[in-house]
Amino acid sequence: MINRILRAFWPGVAGSPLWAVSRRYAWAVPVVALLSFLATTLEGLGIGLLIPLMGTLLATQPTEPTGLLATTIRLAGTTDPNTRLVVFGVVILGFVVLKSLIQAINTMFIAWVDGRAGNDIRSALSLQLFNVGFPFFLDEGRARLLNILSTEAWRVSDALRTRFKILVDAISALVFTVLLLIINWKLTLIVVAGAVVIRTIQVNFVRRVQTMSDEVSLSNVHLAERMVRTIDAIRAIHVFNQEEQEHRNLAVASEGVRRSLFEIERLSAIAWSMLEVALAVLFIGLLIGAHLAGTSFPILFAFMVVLYRFQPLIRGLSGANIALAATEGSVREVEWLLDPSGKPAPPRGALSFWRLSGPIVFDRVSFTYGSAGKAPALHQLSFTLERGRTTALIGRSGSGKSTVVALLCRLIEPDEGRILIDGVPLNELDPRSWRAHLGLAGQDVDLIDGTIRENIEYGEPGAALDAIVEAARMADIHEFIDDLPDGYQTRVGTRGLGLSGGQRQRVGLARAFLRRPDILILDEATNAIDGLSEAAILSLVRDSGWQPTTIVVSHHASTLAFCDDGVVIDRGTLVESGPLLELAASRNMSFAAELNGVRQPTSRQAQ
Protein backbone atom coordinates (compact mmCIF):
# COMPACT_ATOMS: atom_id res chain seq x y z
CA MET A 1 0.00 0.00 0.00
CA ILE A 2 2.74 2.47 1.05
CA ASN A 3 4.67 1.43 -2.04
CA ARG A 4 1.66 2.20 -4.22
CA ILE A 5 1.27 5.67 -2.70
CA LEU A 6 5.00 6.31 -3.21
CA ARG A 7 4.82 5.22 -6.83
CA ALA A 8 1.87 7.47 -7.50
CA PHE A 9 3.85 10.35 -6.05
CA TRP A 10 7.04 9.73 -8.01
CA PRO A 11 7.50 10.98 -11.59
CA GLY A 12 6.89 8.34 -14.21
CA VAL A 13 4.34 5.57 -14.28
CA ALA A 14 4.37 2.92 -11.60
CA GLY A 15 6.99 0.26 -12.26
CA SER A 16 8.49 2.39 -15.03
CA PRO A 17 12.21 2.66 -15.85
CA LEU A 18 12.25 6.10 -14.23
CA TRP A 19 10.78 4.63 -11.07
CA ALA A 20 13.50 1.94 -11.18
CA VAL A 21 16.20 4.63 -11.31
CA SER A 22 14.84 6.93 -8.64
CA ARG A 23 13.08 4.52 -6.27
CA ARG A 24 16.09 4.44 -3.95
CA TYR A 25 15.12 7.94 -2.84
CA ALA A 26 11.48 7.03 -2.21
CA TRP A 27 12.25 6.84 1.53
CA ALA A 28 12.56 10.64 1.39
CA VAL A 29 8.80 10.96 0.82
CA PRO A 30 7.72 10.01 4.38
CA VAL A 31 10.61 12.07 5.81
CA VAL A 32 9.51 15.17 3.89
CA ALA A 33 5.90 14.46 4.87
CA LEU A 34 6.85 14.20 8.56
CA LEU A 35 8.97 17.36 8.55
CA SER A 36 6.20 19.27 6.76
CA PHE A 37 3.67 18.00 9.27
CA LEU A 38 5.86 19.09 12.21
CA ALA A 39 6.56 22.53 10.70
CA THR A 40 2.89 23.23 9.93
CA THR A 41 1.67 21.91 13.27
CA LEU A 42 4.07 24.25 15.06
CA GLU A 43 2.89 27.13 12.92
CA GLY A 44 -0.73 26.15 13.56
CA LEU A 45 -0.15 26.06 17.32
CA GLY A 46 1.42 29.51 17.11
CA ILE A 47 -1.57 30.83 15.19
CA GLY A 48 -3.93 29.10 17.61
CA LEU A 49 -2.31 30.99 20.46
CA LEU A 50 -3.17 34.24 18.72
CA ILE A 51 -6.76 33.78 19.92
CA PRO A 52 -6.00 34.10 23.65
CA LEU A 53 -3.34 36.69 22.80
CA MET A 54 -5.88 38.81 20.97
CA GLY A 55 -8.41 38.13 23.72
CA THR A 56 -5.93 39.49 26.26
CA LEU A 57 -5.12 42.51 24.12
CA LEU A 58 -8.81 43.31 23.61
CA ALA A 59 -9.59 42.36 27.20
CA THR A 60 -12.30 39.96 26.01
CA GLN A 61 -12.53 36.21 26.21
CA PRO A 62 -13.55 34.29 23.09
CA THR A 63 -16.51 32.14 23.74
CA GLU A 64 -16.39 29.66 20.92
CA PRO A 65 -13.17 27.64 21.22
CA THR A 66 -13.38 24.19 22.66
CA GLY A 67 -11.01 21.36 23.56
CA LEU A 68 -7.29 22.03 23.58
CA LEU A 69 -7.69 25.68 22.65
CA ALA A 70 -10.16 26.34 25.42
CA THR A 71 -7.87 24.54 27.88
CA THR A 72 -4.93 26.75 26.80
CA ILE A 73 -6.98 29.88 27.30
CA ARG A 74 -8.16 28.66 30.67
CA LEU A 75 -4.60 27.79 31.71
CA ALA A 76 -3.34 31.17 30.57
CA GLY A 77 -6.32 32.84 32.19
CA THR A 78 -4.95 31.95 35.62
CA THR A 79 -2.17 34.55 35.26
CA ASP A 80 -2.53 38.29 35.10
CA PRO A 81 -2.98 39.85 31.59
CA ASN A 82 0.57 41.24 31.33
CA THR A 83 2.24 37.95 32.22
CA ARG A 84 -0.18 36.21 29.86
CA LEU A 85 0.85 38.54 27.03
CA VAL A 86 4.54 37.77 27.63
CA VAL A 87 3.95 34.02 27.95
CA PHE A 88 1.89 33.85 24.73
CA GLY A 89 4.36 36.09 22.93
CA VAL A 90 7.38 33.98 23.95
CA VAL A 91 5.63 30.68 23.18
CA ILE A 92 4.45 31.95 19.77
CA LEU A 93 7.99 33.12 19.00
CA GLY A 94 9.38 29.73 20.11
CA PHE A 95 6.96 27.98 17.75
CA VAL A 96 7.93 30.30 14.89
CA VAL A 97 11.68 29.71 15.44
CA LEU A 98 11.26 25.93 15.66
CA LYS A 99 8.97 25.86 12.63
CA SER A 100 11.41 27.94 10.57
CA LEU A 101 14.26 25.63 11.55
CA ILE A 102 12.35 22.49 10.54
CA GLN A 103 11.21 24.18 7.35
CA ALA A 104 14.80 25.10 6.45
CA ILE A 105 15.95 21.52 7.13
CA ASN A 106 13.10 20.22 4.96
CA THR A 107 13.98 22.59 2.11
CA MET A 108 17.65 21.57 2.21
CA PHE A 109 16.70 17.91 2.41
CA ILE A 110 14.43 18.20 -0.63
CA ALA A 111 17.21 19.98 -2.55
CA TRP A 112 19.62 17.18 -1.59
CA VAL A 113 17.25 14.39 -2.65
CA ASP A 114 16.22 16.22 -5.79
CA GLY A 115 19.86 16.87 -6.75
CA ARG A 116 20.87 13.25 -6.19
CA ALA A 117 17.86 11.74 -7.92
CA GLY A 118 18.37 14.14 -10.86
CA ASN A 119 22.00 13.10 -11.02
CA ASP A 120 21.04 9.43 -10.99
CA ILE A 121 18.53 10.00 -13.78
CA ARG A 122 21.15 11.73 -15.95
CA SER A 123 23.67 9.02 -15.15
CA ALA A 124 21.12 6.29 -16.02
CA LEU A 125 20.42 8.04 -19.32
CA SER A 126 24.10 8.21 -20.17
CA LEU A 127 24.54 4.54 -19.21
CA GLN A 128 21.58 3.63 -21.38
CA LEU A 129 23.36 5.13 -24.41
CA PHE A 130 26.08 2.51 -23.94
CA ASN A 131 23.64 -0.28 -23.10
CA VAL A 132 21.62 -0.18 -26.28
CA GLY A 133 22.89 -1.76 -29.46
CA PHE A 134 24.57 0.43 -32.07
CA PRO A 135 21.69 0.10 -34.62
CA PHE A 136 19.60 2.23 -32.27
CA PHE A 137 21.79 5.19 -33.21
CA LEU A 138 21.34 4.44 -36.91
CA ASP A 139 17.57 4.68 -36.55
CA GLU A 140 17.13 7.45 -33.99
CA GLY A 141 17.65 11.12 -34.71
CA ARG A 142 20.53 12.73 -32.83
CA ALA A 143 18.40 15.75 -32.03
CA ARG A 144 15.84 13.76 -30.04
CA LEU A 145 18.58 12.14 -27.97
CA LEU A 146 20.36 15.46 -27.43
CA ASN A 147 17.11 17.07 -26.36
CA ILE A 148 16.42 14.32 -23.84
CA LEU A 149 19.93 14.48 -22.38
CA SER A 150 20.25 18.24 -22.29
CA THR A 151 16.71 19.50 -21.64
CA GLU A 152 14.20 16.83 -20.71
CA ALA A 153 16.38 15.23 -18.03
CA TRP A 154 16.47 18.57 -16.19
CA ARG A 155 12.75 19.04 -16.55
CA VAL A 156 12.17 15.60 -15.01
CA SER A 157 14.38 16.58 -12.09
CA ASP A 158 12.29 19.78 -11.79
CA ALA A 159 9.17 17.60 -11.83
CA LEU A 160 10.50 15.72 -8.82
CA ARG A 161 11.06 18.97 -6.94
CA THR A 162 7.55 20.10 -7.88
CA ARG A 163 6.12 16.88 -6.51
CA PHE A 164 7.88 17.49 -3.22
CA LYS A 165 6.41 20.97 -3.18
CA ILE A 166 2.96 19.49 -3.74
CA LEU A 167 3.55 17.07 -0.87
CA VAL A 168 4.70 19.83 1.50
CA ASP A 169 1.82 22.13 0.54
CA ALA A 170 -0.76 19.34 0.69
CA ILE A 171 0.30 18.33 4.21
CA SER A 172 0.34 21.96 5.34
CA ALA A 173 -3.12 22.42 3.83
CA LEU A 174 -4.34 19.33 5.68
CA VAL A 175 -2.99 20.53 9.03
CA PHE A 176 -4.44 24.00 8.50
CA THR A 177 -7.81 22.49 7.59
CA VAL A 178 -7.83 20.60 10.90
CA LEU A 179 -6.90 23.85 12.65
CA LEU A 180 -9.68 25.72 10.88
CA LEU A 181 -12.11 22.99 11.95
CA ILE A 182 -10.98 23.39 15.57
CA ILE A 183 -11.32 27.16 15.40
CA ASN A 184 -14.69 27.20 13.64
CA TRP A 185 -16.15 24.27 11.75
CA LYS A 186 -18.94 26.22 10.09
CA LEU A 187 -16.58 28.70 8.45
CA THR A 188 -14.38 25.75 7.49
CA LEU A 189 -17.23 24.21 5.52
CA ILE A 190 -17.37 27.39 3.41
CA VAL A 191 -13.60 27.07 2.80
CA VAL A 192 -13.90 23.39 1.80
CA ALA A 193 -16.72 24.22 -0.62
CA GLY A 194 -14.55 26.95 -2.14
CA ALA A 195 -11.57 24.58 -2.43
CA VAL A 196 -13.74 22.04 -4.30
CA VAL A 197 -14.80 24.73 -6.82
CA ILE A 198 -11.16 25.83 -7.29
CA ARG A 199 -10.01 22.24 -7.80
CA THR A 200 -12.70 21.67 -10.45
CA ILE A 201 -11.54 24.72 -12.40
CA GLN A 202 -7.95 23.60 -12.06
CA VAL A 203 -8.46 20.01 -13.30
CA ASN A 204 -9.67 21.36 -16.62
CA PHE A 205 -6.54 23.51 -17.03
CA VAL A 206 -4.21 20.73 -15.93
CA ARG A 207 -5.56 18.46 -18.67
CA ARG A 208 -4.99 21.07 -21.34
CA VAL A 209 -1.48 21.83 -20.10
CA GLN A 210 -0.65 18.09 -20.12
CA THR A 211 -1.54 17.92 -23.80
CA MET A 212 0.52 21.03 -24.50
CA SER A 213 3.57 19.59 -22.72
CA ASP A 214 3.87 16.88 -25.41
CA GLU A 215 3.84 19.62 -28.00
CA VAL A 216 6.61 21.48 -26.15
CA SER A 217 8.78 18.34 -26.18
CA LEU A 218 8.09 17.81 -29.88
CA SER A 219 8.91 21.38 -30.84
CA ASN A 220 12.08 21.22 -28.71
CA VAL A 221 13.16 18.19 -30.74
CA HIS A 222 12.49 20.07 -34.01
CA LEU A 223 14.55 23.00 -32.78
CA ALA A 224 17.40 20.74 -31.64
CA GLU A 225 17.31 19.01 -35.06
CA ARG A 226 17.69 22.35 -36.80
CA MET A 227 20.51 23.44 -34.51
CA VAL A 228 22.43 20.20 -34.90
CA ARG A 229 21.99 20.38 -38.65
CA THR A 230 23.22 23.99 -38.77
CA ILE A 231 26.36 23.23 -36.78
CA ASP A 232 27.09 19.99 -38.64
CA ALA A 233 26.54 21.40 -42.10
CA ILE A 234 27.86 24.93 -41.63
CA ARG A 235 30.38 24.50 -44.46
CA ALA A 236 27.82 23.28 -46.97
CA ILE A 237 25.39 25.99 -45.84
CA HIS A 238 27.95 28.70 -46.70
CA VAL A 239 29.20 27.09 -49.89
CA PHE A 240 25.69 26.58 -51.25
CA ASN A 241 24.41 29.96 -50.04
CA GLN A 242 21.76 28.39 -47.84
CA GLU A 243 22.23 30.77 -44.89
CA GLU A 244 18.88 32.52 -45.37
CA GLN A 245 16.93 29.31 -45.89
CA GLU A 246 18.53 27.61 -42.88
CA HIS A 247 18.01 30.72 -40.77
CA ARG A 248 14.35 30.73 -41.78
CA ASN A 249 14.02 27.04 -40.90
CA LEU A 250 15.62 27.65 -37.52
CA ALA A 251 13.37 30.65 -36.91
CA VAL A 252 10.27 28.56 -37.74
CA ALA A 253 11.40 25.81 -35.33
CA SER A 254 12.15 28.39 -32.64
CA GLU A 255 8.74 29.98 -33.22
CA GLY A 256 7.17 26.55 -32.70
CA VAL A 257 8.82 26.28 -29.28
CA ARG A 258 7.79 29.83 -28.40
CA ARG A 259 4.21 29.21 -29.43
CA SER A 260 3.79 25.99 -27.45
CA LEU A 261 5.46 27.48 -24.37
CA PHE A 262 3.33 30.61 -24.70
CA GLU A 263 0.20 28.46 -24.83
CA ILE A 264 1.19 26.91 -21.50
CA GLU A 265 1.90 30.37 -20.07
CA ARG A 266 -1.44 31.62 -21.39
CA LEU A 267 -3.34 28.74 -19.79
CA SER A 268 -1.42 29.26 -16.53
CA ALA A 269 -2.18 33.00 -16.54
CA ILE A 270 -5.90 32.37 -17.04
CA ALA A 271 -5.84 29.70 -14.32
CA TRP A 272 -4.06 32.12 -11.96
CA SER A 273 -6.51 34.98 -12.45
CA MET A 274 -9.49 32.67 -12.04
CA LEU A 275 -7.89 31.43 -8.85
CA GLU A 276 -7.42 35.00 -7.59
CA VAL A 277 -11.10 35.79 -8.22
CA ALA A 278 -12.21 32.53 -6.60
CA LEU A 279 -10.09 33.30 -3.51
CA ALA A 280 -11.46 36.84 -3.25
CA VAL A 281 -15.03 35.47 -3.47
CA LEU A 282 -14.14 32.97 -0.76
CA PHE A 283 -12.76 35.66 1.56
CA ILE A 284 -15.74 37.92 1.14
CA GLY A 285 -18.10 34.97 1.59
CA LEU A 286 -16.29 34.07 4.79
CA LEU A 287 -16.50 37.55 6.23
CA ILE A 288 -20.21 37.69 5.53
CA GLY A 289 -20.68 34.16 6.90
CA ALA A 290 -18.71 35.03 10.05
CA HIS A 291 -20.72 38.20 10.57
CA LEU A 292 -24.03 36.38 10.15
CA ALA A 293 -22.92 33.63 12.55
CA GLY A 294 -21.87 36.27 15.15
CA THR A 295 -18.25 35.02 15.35
CA SER A 296 -16.14 36.87 17.93
CA PHE A 297 -13.26 39.01 16.71
CA PRO A 298 -10.32 36.93 18.15
CA ILE A 299 -11.78 33.79 16.60
CA LEU A 300 -12.37 35.52 13.27
CA PHE A 301 -8.88 37.03 13.46
CA ALA A 302 -7.21 33.63 14.05
CA PHE A 303 -9.37 32.06 11.34
CA MET A 304 -8.34 34.73 8.86
CA VAL A 305 -4.67 34.38 9.80
CA VAL A 306 -4.84 30.63 9.14
CA LEU A 307 -6.70 31.32 5.94
CA TYR A 308 -4.15 33.93 4.95
CA ARG A 309 -1.46 31.24 5.32
CA PHE A 310 -3.74 28.79 3.54
CA GLN A 311 -4.05 31.01 0.50
CA PRO A 312 -0.44 30.64 -0.82
CA LEU A 313 -0.80 26.90 -0.28
CA ILE A 314 -3.82 26.80 -2.56
CA ARG A 315 -1.99 28.97 -5.08
CA GLY A 316 1.14 26.83 -4.70
CA LEU A 317 -0.78 23.59 -5.16
CA SER A 318 -2.60 24.96 -8.14
CA GLY A 319 0.59 26.30 -9.77
CA ALA A 320 2.54 23.13 -8.99
CA ASN A 321 -0.16 20.95 -10.54
CA ILE A 322 -0.02 22.97 -13.73
CA ALA A 323 3.81 23.02 -13.70
CA LEU A 324 3.79 19.28 -13.20
CA ALA A 325 1.41 18.78 -16.10
CA ALA A 326 3.79 20.84 -18.24
CA THR A 327 6.61 18.39 -17.55
CA GLU A 328 4.66 15.25 -18.46
CA GLY A 329 5.98 15.28 -22.02
CA SER A 330 9.53 15.40 -20.64
CA VAL A 331 8.84 12.51 -18.28
CA ARG A 332 7.53 10.47 -21.21
CA GLU A 333 10.63 11.24 -23.30
CA VAL A 334 13.02 10.27 -20.51
CA GLU A 335 10.95 7.13 -19.87
CA TRP A 336 11.20 6.23 -23.54
CA LEU A 337 14.99 6.45 -23.59
CA LEU A 338 15.38 4.56 -20.32
CA ASP A 339 13.04 1.79 -21.40
CA PRO A 340 15.09 -1.05 -22.93
CA SER A 341 12.09 -2.72 -24.58
CA GLY A 342 11.92 -2.28 -28.33
CA LYS A 343 15.54 -1.15 -28.53
CA PRO A 344 18.31 -3.26 -30.05
CA ALA A 345 20.29 -5.14 -27.42
CA PRO A 346 24.05 -4.65 -27.18
CA PRO A 347 26.27 -7.54 -28.31
CA ARG A 348 26.71 -10.31 -25.76
CA GLY A 349 28.99 -13.31 -25.32
CA ALA A 350 30.84 -14.85 -22.41
CA LEU A 351 34.02 -16.35 -23.88
CA SER A 352 37.17 -14.32 -23.36
CA PHE A 353 39.26 -13.76 -26.44
CA TRP A 354 43.04 -13.93 -25.93
CA ARG A 355 44.66 -13.84 -29.35
CA LEU A 356 43.92 -14.66 -32.93
CA SER A 357 45.55 -17.91 -33.92
CA GLY A 358 43.54 -18.87 -36.99
CA PRO A 359 41.42 -17.43 -39.81
CA ILE A 360 38.36 -15.22 -39.61
CA VAL A 361 35.55 -16.86 -41.58
CA PHE A 362 32.36 -15.22 -42.82
CA ASP A 363 29.96 -18.13 -43.23
CA ARG A 364 26.84 -17.23 -45.29
CA VAL A 365 26.36 -13.95 -43.47
CA SER A 366 23.28 -11.86 -44.23
CA PHE A 367 22.36 -8.46 -42.82
CA THR A 368 19.59 -5.96 -43.53
CA TYR A 369 19.49 -2.42 -42.12
CA GLY A 370 16.30 -1.19 -40.51
CA SER A 371 12.88 -2.64 -41.09
CA ALA A 372 12.10 -5.84 -42.94
CA GLY A 373 11.34 -5.42 -46.62
CA LYS A 374 14.50 -3.45 -47.34
CA ALA A 375 17.10 -4.96 -49.64
CA PRO A 376 19.77 -6.80 -47.64
CA ALA A 377 23.12 -5.00 -47.34
CA LEU A 378 24.83 -8.42 -47.25
CA HIS A 379 23.36 -11.64 -48.58
CA GLN A 380 24.78 -15.10 -47.82
CA LEU A 381 28.30 -13.65 -47.87
CA SER A 382 31.12 -16.16 -47.31
CA PHE A 383 34.87 -15.53 -47.37
CA THR A 384 37.97 -16.16 -45.27
CA LEU A 385 40.50 -13.70 -43.89
CA GLU A 386 43.74 -15.60 -43.40
CA ARG A 387 45.66 -14.86 -40.25
CA GLY A 388 48.61 -12.48 -40.60
CA ARG A 389 47.69 -11.51 -44.16
CA THR A 390 46.36 -8.28 -45.56
CA THR A 391 43.04 -8.57 -47.35
CA ALA A 392 41.50 -5.89 -49.54
CA LEU A 393 37.72 -5.57 -49.45
CA ILE A 394 36.85 -4.50 -52.97
CA GLY A 395 33.51 -3.36 -54.27
CA ARG A 396 31.66 -0.43 -55.68
CA SER A 397 30.02 2.18 -53.50
CA GLY A 398 27.17 0.66 -51.52
CA SER A 399 28.35 -2.92 -52.10
CA GLY A 400 28.55 -3.65 -48.35
CA LYS A 401 32.21 -3.08 -47.35
CA SER A 402 31.49 -0.86 -44.35
CA THR A 403 28.79 -3.32 -43.29
CA VAL A 404 31.43 -6.08 -43.17
CA VAL A 405 33.60 -3.79 -41.02
CA ALA A 406 30.68 -2.99 -38.69
CA LEU A 407 29.98 -6.72 -38.31
CA LEU A 408 33.62 -7.40 -37.45
CA CYS A 409 33.52 -4.65 -34.81
CA ARG A 410 30.27 -6.13 -33.51
CA LEU A 411 28.49 -2.82 -33.92
CA ILE A 412 25.84 -4.87 -35.69
CA GLU A 413 25.16 -8.63 -35.62
CA PRO A 414 24.38 -10.92 -38.59
CA ASP A 415 20.70 -11.63 -39.20
CA GLU A 416 21.74 -15.01 -40.59
CA GLY A 417 24.97 -16.96 -40.86
CA ARG A 418 28.02 -16.86 -38.60
CA ILE A 419 31.36 -15.19 -38.30
CA LEU A 420 33.89 -17.68 -36.97
CA ILE A 421 37.04 -16.62 -35.12
CA ASP A 422 39.45 -19.53 -34.84
CA GLY A 423 36.34 -21.68 -35.30
CA VAL A 424 34.41 -19.99 -32.49
CA PRO A 425 31.25 -18.00 -33.40
CA LEU A 426 31.97 -14.32 -32.88
CA ASN A 427 28.69 -13.82 -31.02
CA GLU A 428 29.93 -16.19 -28.29
CA LEU A 429 32.96 -14.00 -27.58
CA ASP A 430 32.84 -11.33 -24.93
CA PRO A 431 32.57 -8.15 -27.07
CA ARG A 432 34.91 -6.14 -24.86
CA SER A 433 37.67 -8.72 -24.94
CA TRP A 434 37.21 -9.15 -28.73
CA ARG A 435 37.33 -5.40 -29.35
CA ALA A 436 40.46 -5.12 -27.21
CA HIS A 437 42.22 -6.95 -30.07
CA LEU A 438 40.82 -4.74 -32.83
CA GLY A 439 42.39 -1.60 -34.22
CA LEU A 440 40.11 0.50 -36.41
CA ALA A 441 41.03 3.53 -38.44
CA GLY A 442 38.55 4.98 -40.87
CA GLN A 443 37.86 7.88 -43.14
CA ASP A 444 35.54 9.45 -40.57
CA VAL A 445 38.15 9.46 -37.84
CA ASP A 446 36.24 9.88 -34.59
CA LEU A 447 38.69 12.26 -32.96
CA ILE A 448 37.68 13.49 -29.53
CA ASP A 449 37.93 17.10 -28.42
CA GLY A 450 41.24 16.80 -26.55
CA THR A 451 44.98 16.81 -27.15
CA ILE A 452 46.80 14.83 -29.82
CA ARG A 453 48.19 12.59 -27.09
CA GLU A 454 44.73 11.94 -25.61
CA ASN A 455 43.51 11.01 -29.06
CA ILE A 456 46.33 8.59 -29.80
CA GLU A 457 46.11 6.88 -26.42
CA TYR A 458 42.29 6.76 -26.53
CA GLY A 459 42.25 2.96 -26.84
CA GLU A 460 45.20 2.49 -24.46
CA PRO A 461 44.74 5.05 -21.70
CA GLY A 462 47.98 5.78 -19.82
CA ALA A 463 50.23 4.37 -22.56
CA ALA A 464 53.92 5.32 -22.24
CA LEU A 465 55.06 8.31 -24.27
CA ASP A 466 57.66 6.15 -26.05
CA ALA A 467 54.93 3.84 -27.35
CA ILE A 468 52.81 6.83 -28.40
CA VAL A 469 55.76 8.36 -30.27
CA GLU A 470 56.47 5.04 -31.98
CA ALA A 471 52.84 4.72 -33.11
CA ALA A 472 52.94 8.34 -34.35
CA ARG A 473 56.18 7.62 -36.25
CA MET A 474 54.56 4.61 -37.89
CA ALA A 475 51.61 6.83 -38.92
CA ASP A 476 54.16 9.32 -40.27
CA ILE A 477 52.90 12.15 -38.06
CA HIS A 478 55.53 12.35 -35.31
CA GLU A 479 57.62 15.04 -36.97
CA PHE A 480 54.60 17.22 -37.61
CA ILE A 481 53.52 16.89 -33.97
CA ASP A 482 57.06 17.53 -32.73
CA ASP A 483 57.20 20.81 -34.64
CA LEU A 484 53.99 22.10 -33.01
CA PRO A 485 54.59 24.56 -30.13
CA ASP A 486 52.65 22.32 -27.74
CA GLY A 487 53.73 19.05 -29.32
CA TYR A 488 51.60 16.11 -28.21
CA GLN A 489 49.65 18.44 -25.89
CA THR A 490 48.23 20.38 -28.86
CA ARG A 491 44.45 20.41 -28.79
CA VAL A 492 42.80 19.06 -31.94
CA GLY A 493 39.54 21.04 -31.64
CA THR A 494 36.01 19.70 -31.94
CA ARG A 495 36.08 16.42 -33.92
CA GLY A 496 39.73 17.19 -34.80
CA LEU A 497 38.76 20.07 -37.06
CA GLY A 498 41.94 21.94 -35.98
CA LEU A 499 43.89 19.47 -38.15
CA SER A 500 43.88 18.83 -41.88
CA GLY A 501 42.01 15.78 -43.19
CA GLY A 502 45.28 13.88 -43.76
CA GLN A 503 46.62 14.82 -40.31
CA ARG A 504 43.40 13.65 -38.72
CA GLN A 505 43.67 10.32 -40.51
CA ARG A 506 47.28 9.93 -39.40
CA VAL A 507 46.32 10.56 -35.77
CA GLY A 508 43.57 7.96 -36.26
CA LEU A 509 46.10 5.50 -37.68
CA ALA A 510 48.50 6.14 -34.77
CA ARG A 511 45.63 5.41 -32.39
CA ALA A 512 44.97 2.08 -34.12
CA PHE A 513 48.71 1.23 -34.31
CA LEU A 514 49.33 1.98 -30.61
CA ARG A 515 47.23 -1.00 -29.63
CA ARG A 516 49.27 -3.34 -31.85
CA PRO A 517 46.01 -5.21 -32.38
CA ASP A 518 45.72 -8.74 -33.74
CA ILE A 519 43.17 -7.46 -36.24
CA LEU A 520 43.77 -4.15 -37.98
CA ILE A 521 40.91 -2.61 -39.94
CA LEU A 522 41.68 0.25 -42.30
CA ASP A 523 38.33 1.48 -43.63
CA GLU A 524 39.37 4.06 -46.21
CA ALA A 525 41.81 5.16 -43.54
CA THR A 526 44.36 6.70 -45.89
CA ASN A 527 42.17 8.26 -48.56
CA ALA A 528 43.07 11.80 -47.42
CA ILE A 529 46.79 10.97 -47.35
CA ASP A 530 48.91 11.42 -50.47
CA GLY A 531 50.22 8.31 -52.21
CA LEU A 532 53.84 8.63 -51.10
CA SER A 533 53.02 9.12 -47.41
CA GLU A 534 50.53 6.30 -47.59
CA ALA A 535 53.14 3.98 -49.08
CA ALA A 536 55.59 5.01 -46.34
CA ILE A 537 53.04 4.27 -43.60
CA LEU A 538 52.10 0.86 -44.96
CA SER A 539 55.79 -0.06 -45.47
CA LEU A 540 56.54 0.90 -41.86
CA VAL A 541 53.73 -1.35 -40.63
CA ARG A 542 54.95 -4.18 -42.83
CA ASP A 543 58.57 -3.78 -41.74
CA SER A 544 57.82 -3.39 -38.02
CA GLY A 545 57.67 -7.14 -37.53
CA TRP A 546 54.06 -6.80 -36.31
CA GLN A 547 51.86 -8.90 -38.57
CA PRO A 548 48.23 -8.22 -37.83
CA THR A 549 45.44 -9.74 -39.82
CA THR A 550 44.61 -6.66 -41.81
CA ILE A 551 41.42 -5.70 -43.64
CA VAL A 552 41.80 -2.81 -46.03
CA VAL A 553 38.92 -0.93 -47.60
CA SER A 554 40.23 1.58 -50.08
CA HIS A 555 39.56 3.00 -53.50
CA HIS A 556 43.28 3.80 -53.87
CA ALA A 557 45.03 1.37 -56.16
CA SER A 558 48.28 2.21 -54.34
CA THR A 559 46.77 1.03 -51.03
CA LEU A 560 45.50 -2.18 -52.57
CA ALA A 561 48.99 -2.82 -53.95
CA PHE A 562 50.07 -3.59 -50.39
CA CYS A 563 47.46 -6.30 -49.93
CA ASP A 564 47.97 -10.04 -50.21
CA ASP A 565 44.40 -11.17 -50.80
CA GLY A 566 41.21 -9.67 -52.08
CA VAL A 567 37.50 -10.20 -51.46
CA VAL A 568 35.34 -8.76 -54.20
CA ILE A 569 31.71 -8.06 -53.30
CA ASP A 570 28.87 -6.60 -55.25
CA ARG A 571 25.48 -5.61 -53.82
CA GLY A 572 26.24 -7.60 -50.68
CA THR A 573 27.15 -10.88 -52.35
CA LEU A 574 30.53 -12.42 -52.98
CA VAL A 575 31.91 -12.14 -56.50
CA GLU A 576 35.20 -13.87 -55.79
CA SER A 577 38.07 -14.02 -53.34
CA GLY A 578 41.71 -15.15 -53.38
CA PRO A 579 45.23 -13.80 -53.80
CA LEU A 580 44.95 -10.26 -55.12
CA LEU A 581 47.22 -10.64 -58.13
CA GLU A 582 45.23 -13.59 -59.39
CA LEU A 583 42.00 -11.68 -58.94
CA ALA A 584 43.40 -8.68 -60.72
CA ALA A 585 44.61 -10.76 -63.61
CA SER A 586 41.42 -12.78 -63.96
CA ARG A 587 39.10 -9.77 -63.83
CA ASN A 588 41.35 -7.35 -65.65
CA MET A 589 40.60 -4.89 -62.87
CA SER A 590 41.55 -1.30 -63.37
CA PHE A 591 44.17 -1.41 -60.69
CA ALA A 592 45.88 -4.53 -62.10
CA ALA A 593 48.49 -2.54 -63.97
CA GLU A 594 49.32 -0.48 -60.93
CA LEU A 595 49.42 -3.55 -58.73
CA ASN A 596 51.99 -5.12 -60.96
CA GLY A 597 53.90 -1.88 -61.22
CA VAL A 598 54.04 -1.04 -57.54
CA ARG A 599 54.66 -4.34 -55.96
CA GLN A 600 54.50 -8.03 -56.49
CA PRO A 601 52.75 -9.18 -53.31
CA THR A 602 54.49 -12.05 -51.67
CA SER A 603 52.33 -14.37 -49.64
CA ARG A 604 53.30 -14.19 -46.07
CA GLN A 605 52.73 -17.23 -44.01
CA ALA A 606 50.62 -16.93 -40.94
CA GLN A 607 52.63 -17.21 -37.81
Ligand SMILES: Nc1ncnc2c1ncn2[C@@H]1O[C@H](COP(=O)(O)OP(=O)(O)OP(=O)(O)O)[C@@H](O)[C@H]1O
Ligand atom coordinates in the same frame (compact mmCIF):
# COMPACT_ATOMS: atom_id res chain seq x y z
N1 LIG B 1 22.48 3.07 -41.59
C1 LIG B 1 21.98 2.53 -42.69
N2 LIG B 1 20.65 2.44 -42.83
C2 LIG B 1 20.10 1.90 -43.93
N3 LIG B 1 20.81 1.41 -44.95
C3 LIG B 1 22.14 1.48 -44.89
C4 LIG B 1 22.80 2.05 -43.75
N4 LIG B 1 24.14 1.97 -43.95
C5 LIG B 1 24.30 1.39 -45.17
N5 LIG B 1 23.11 1.10 -45.72
C6 LIG B 1 22.89 0.43 -47.02
O1 LIG B 1 23.57 -0.81 -47.01
C7 LIG B 1 24.22 -1.04 -48.24
C8 LIG B 1 25.72 -1.28 -48.02
O2 LIG B 1 26.27 -0.09 -47.50
P1 LIG B 1 27.80 0.02 -47.08
O3 LIG B 1 27.97 1.31 -46.37
O4 LIG B 1 28.19 -1.21 -46.34
O5 LIG B 1 28.51 0.07 -48.49
P2 LIG B 1 30.03 0.40 -48.83
O6 LIG B 1 30.47 -0.66 -49.77
O7 LIG B 1 30.83 0.55 -47.60
O8 LIG B 1 29.87 1.78 -49.57
P3 LIG B 1 30.97 2.96 -49.73
O9 LIG B 1 32.12 2.42 -50.52
O10 LIG B 1 30.20 3.98 -50.49
O11 LIG B 1 31.33 3.40 -48.36
C9 LIG B 1 23.92 0.17 -49.10
O12 LIG B 1 22.87 -0.15 -49.96
C10 LIG B 1 23.50 1.24 -48.14
O13 LIG B 1 22.56 2.10 -48.71
